[in-house]
Amino acid sequence: MATTFLRTSDLAQELDVHVNTIRIYEASGFLSNVPRGTNGYRQYRAIHLEQARLAHLALHWPYVGNKQHLIDLVKSAANDDLGMAMEFAYEYLADVRAERTHAEAAIAFLERWAAGYALDASSHPMHIRQAAAHLNVSIDMLRNWERNGLLTVPREPANQYRLYGSAELGRLRVIRMLVKSGFSLAAILRMLQQADSGNSRNLRDALNIPSEEDTHDYVVVAADRWLASLLKLEQRAQEMIELIGRMIEMLHTQ
The missing domain is CATH 1.10.1660.10 (Multidrug-efflux Transporter Regulator; Chain: A; Domain 2)
Structure with missing residues (x-):
């Protein structure tokens, strides 16, 4: 059965962002390697959509603490180190609750x-x-x-x-x-x-x-x-944890 790939516009539409935002995520290392077809088009998979969703959820303002910690979280997920990403997410949840x-x-x-x-x-x-x-x-x-x-x-x-x-x-x-x-x-x-x-x-x-x-x-x-805002940020941190959990399940079922 042939693999169905996603286009840049598919990810952008799903996240309600401009296609350039998806390209920036890729250039910034927030997505794992995106292969290209013989026609040169990017071939995104479902995991790329979830990685882009995590970047969008984690990195838009406002946030508490050092933004670099959230960048490290997103990059860990892109590098398939989802255990580290989950650890970062719980640390961020603790920071929000402390605030x-x-x-x-x-x-x-x-x-x-x-x-x-x-x-x-x-x-x-x-x-x-x-x-x-x-x-x-x-x-x-x-x-x-x-x-x-x-x-x-x-x-x-x-x-x-x-x-x-x-x-x-x-x-x-x-x-x-x-x-x-x-x-x-x-x-x-x-x-x-x-x-x-x-x-x-x-x-x-x-x-x-x-x-x-x-x-x-x-x-x-x-x-x-x-x-x-802090109440919303705590909810957002919980959503990040749930999203990383789904990504772990996706990789286990491949």
Whole structure:
């Protein structure tokens, strides 16, 4: 029985991408060797389609961590080292889940602050250099957060130097933890504006659901809905694991 080969356009149509994307996958080493017929046309097999599907699933933004790890995963599959690809996929799943844990912890920290609990016990106001050292951040970061509207810092009447008291330092701790956990400044500002208006309920949703005005004013990126994005990334990692499992089964049945 003659083998039925697939064309570049067949792979592109299946993945809903341009044919040049498939050619880039091949040139990048994301597909195993593709033989050519006597007419010079590429002769893709079913395994090439699954390899292209894995590359498409793994490498489109957003992703967590170092993209090179995902590239190594895809290339391992292309080199028929599916055991290594599966190992990389589970490591990536662990990375995504760790990011989710950090994001959830940051939100719990936020909710404690919103409930009125003090987050800093500093007994005297600090100037910006002292505050930066106290929080282990740079002066530029403090200025940037203020410039982006995340907080207003009172000033000394005599010289207009910034004075950070316990309230400002506590708020900055929330901002710093959310930033470190991957939330965008736009999402944090949206949440803080809601909290400052007296509505401290559902601040988690404020971090993850842009307002109607936001969606009309700019393109909402993944970091503006980071927790929701992490849930999707975990699902994507699970899909990668299932796909590699199918590829292993395909090779075993050949």
